[in-house]
Amino acid sequence: MSAIPFHRLPWVRRRASGVDDDVRLLERLRAGEEEAFVTLVGRYHDAMLRLARTFVRSHAVAEEVVQDTWVAVLRGVDRFEGRSSLRTWLLTILANRARTAGAREARSVPDSDGAAAAVDGTRFDSSGAWSSPPEQWVEDVEERVGAVALRGQILTALGAMPARQRAVVMLRDVDGLRSDEVCEVLALTPANERVLLHRGRSRLRQALEDTIGAAS
Amino acid sequence: MSPLRSAPLVCQEVVELVTDYLEGALSRRDRRRFEQHLAGCPHCTAYLAQMRETLRLTGQLVPEDLSPEMQHEFGDIYRRWRSGA
Numbered sequence: 001m002s003a004i005p006f007h008r009l010p011w012v013r014r015r016a017s018g019v020d021d022d023v024r025l026l027e028r029l030r031a032g033e034e035e036a037f038v039t040l041v042g043r044y045h046d047a048m049l050r051l052a053r054t055f056v057r058s059h060a061v062a063e064e065v066v067q068d069t070w071v072a073v074l075r076g077v078d079r080f081e082g083r084s085s086l087r088t089w090l091l092t093i094l095a096n097r098a099r100t101a102g103a104r105e106a107r108s109v110p111d112s113d114g115a116a117a118a119v120d121g122t123r124f125d126s127s128g129a130w131s132s133p134p135e136q137w138v139e140d141v142e143e144r145v146g147a148v149a150l151r152g153q154i155l156t157a158l159g160a161m162p163a164r165q166r167a168v169v170m171l172r173d174v175d176g177l178r179s180d181e182v183c184e185v186l187a188l189t190p191a192n193e194r195v196l197l198h199r200g201r202s203r204l205r206q207a208l209e210d211t212i213g214a215a216s
Numbered sequence: 217m218s219p220l221r222s223a224p225l226v227c228q229e230v231v232e233l234v235t236d237y238l239e240g241a242l243s244r245r246d247r248r249r250f251e252q253h254l255a256g257c258p259h260c261t262a263y264l265a266q267m268r269e270t271l272r273l274t275g276q277l278v279p280e281d282l283s284p285e286m287q288h289e290f291g292d293i294y295r296r297w298r299s300g301a
Contacts, residue, residue, distance in 0.1 A: 040233055081258075097274040117231075118232050118234065119228075124292040128226030128227055129227050134257035137269055141269070154274055154277060155277070169274070173271055173274045174274060174275065176275065194235055194236060198232070198234070198235035204274055208270055
């Protein structure tokens, strides 16, 4: 596996895959089908790698953590009781392992997660009303600015986020976990999860506003 | 976030409540105040629409399928595990 910087990861449209699918895959995996395992890895490996990267700095360590997780998944597959979704279960195992690896990696750079405002204060007047209000984004914004440019902008903004923030936004808004699942995976309280989500989403919106505003 | 006063919300407060609003985490009272502000404020309405569009675009990002090399690699991992290595 080659190391690709996070913001250069290739992305495509969402594949159709659902919970029913996961249940069937799990049955096949328990029955000892290698192909089921490879399919499962294909479905979740990238999400796991991205999540691992929010805990550890080195891509190589992140890949190790993900591989270890898959081995742990194989060992534990008979113990999985289906109390949470398969995806939540996988990501929770991953997060626990990555947290340990991250602590071992002894990060010297703290997660500077400053309490930035959703919108820069200079855009409001002294009463707190907009002085530089947001524009209406027209319907064909993707055509006008280009879907690729917008995607690149989002990826860059995600890459620039503090790790925790990025983990929450990716799990909630890219991978589509429910907020209670995000809390479970990352061991966050609901309030903390929403604070991180709010900061992350605000940054994404600002990044898009910068791009879309410049194009109009 | 500081507790909301009962005074009407101003725009600068509204933008900080957008996530709690979209996540359904506002109390019924705060939700009403939030929506009352929106009803009279086209700018904050535009802001909320921008945020919804941001979420839609972000939700379209999804990693590509595994490369053939990686499929191969995980096939190996599986077989090693099966053989008890």
